[in-house]
Amino acid sequence: MPERCPECGSKVVREEGEAVSRCIGSNCPAQLKETIRHYASRNAMDIEGLGDAVVSQLVDRGLVKGIADIYSLDIDSLTGLERYGEKSARNLLEQIARSRERGLDRFLYGLGIRHIGRAAAESLASRFDDIDELTGATKEELTEIDGIGNIVADSVIDYFSEQSNIEMIEQLKKAGISMVSSRPRSSALSGRTFVFTGSLDEYARTEAGELVKSLGGKIGSNVTKKTDFVVAGKAPGSKLEEARKLGVKVIDEAEFKRLIAEKKPDVVT
DNA sequence: CTGTTGACAGGCGAGTACGG
DNA sequence: CCGTACTCGCCTGTCAACAG
Structure with missing residues (x-):
């Protein structure tokens, strides 16, 4: 395992008791690419067409510097990419537009908060009505939720106490992303x-x-x-x-x- | 217009880590 | 320690861009 990130040169840190080593650089392009790829992935905001290759080009060309920038892409910037014609660009913009309505659970998962996978994100979304309620939640409120323990709760609190994360969420709100919970419409199969x-x-x-x-x-x-x-x-x-x-x-x-x-x-x- | 190439969605199961 | 959730790697089919 290298001591420095091969992409940005920042220190690589392995937490006590964890298997994986992580780059702690805050401006690492590899991290940004992965963040966006995860946000767009099927289980998150499901933006079809925004995969490895496209994300890589968008970041390398400086067109995307954070998740919120996805929503200001246009035909011209996209058709400038390699192997990308107008048809592809229109399809992608259509998918990006659709992602605004995915709902709180997918959005939370898409943020890539550590220890929050699809299931934990759904638990959070069914307990809180919207993102503001969640960002203001206390550790006690979080650990009351089934499946959320100390480690996961701390991870959520940490994420929302980071000012840059809050700013990004505000930008995404302005871009029209729905951050409201959609609860089950029926309980016919509840408990099954x-x-x-x-x-x-x-x-x-x-x-x-x-x-x-x-x-x-x-x-x-x-x-x-x-x-x-x-x-x-x-x-x-x-x-x-x-x-x-x-x-x-x-x-x-x-x-x-x-x-x-x-x-x-x-x-x- | 057609064949080739590249990229992605969709699917699966094993392995790993967390919660209770 | 067990049950559960999540990660990871791999494979296949489809679609769109590109080259000739």
Whole structure:
């Protein structure tokens, strides 16, 4: 492991008890690229077309110096990029515009706060109505939330006590990003945990997950005794075996659709 | 106009780390 | 210590830019 960041030359620090070493430079271009890539990633703001190569060019050319700059990009600056024509530029701008309405949970995940993954971000978004309520939250309020302990709470408090982060959030507000919580519209599946294995015909994994969550259900990443349903699509993996071993109910895509349709008749036709 | 190339979305499972 | 959430690496198909 190098002692200095190969990208910006800042010191590389490894926290006691942690496996990874991190560059602590505040103006490291590699960090900026990664921050933006994460913000745009599928589970965060889902900006299709903003991947490694494009982000790299935008940062290298100085077109983007922070997350908020994404929202001031225009056709001209984009078509100047390598291998980027007008069609690509228009598609990307359309995606960027759509990302304004993703909601508080995805936005929080997109910020890249340490220890806040998709699930923790959802927990925070369902406890607080908007970003202002969250930035003002105390450690006690945070640790009351299921799944949030001391380490995660400290990480959140640290993030929002950093003035530059608050300024960035203000800029994003001005750019019209929605930072309001969207709570589940129903509680028909409340307390039920679903795990998916294999691929589904009709839905993308995340889409199916959104459906379950909109009905108040939860998505698990592994099969455990607490899993209620394993939905087995085409080419199911080892989770199916695990489900049989633990005696968890296994359903196929058709049964899954019926189950959702029962609870939410307007969704499945 | 067509074939090639590059980039990205979508998908999966194993490994790692946190919360309780 | 167990259950859960998240990270990471890998693979495949699709789409758009580019070259001829």
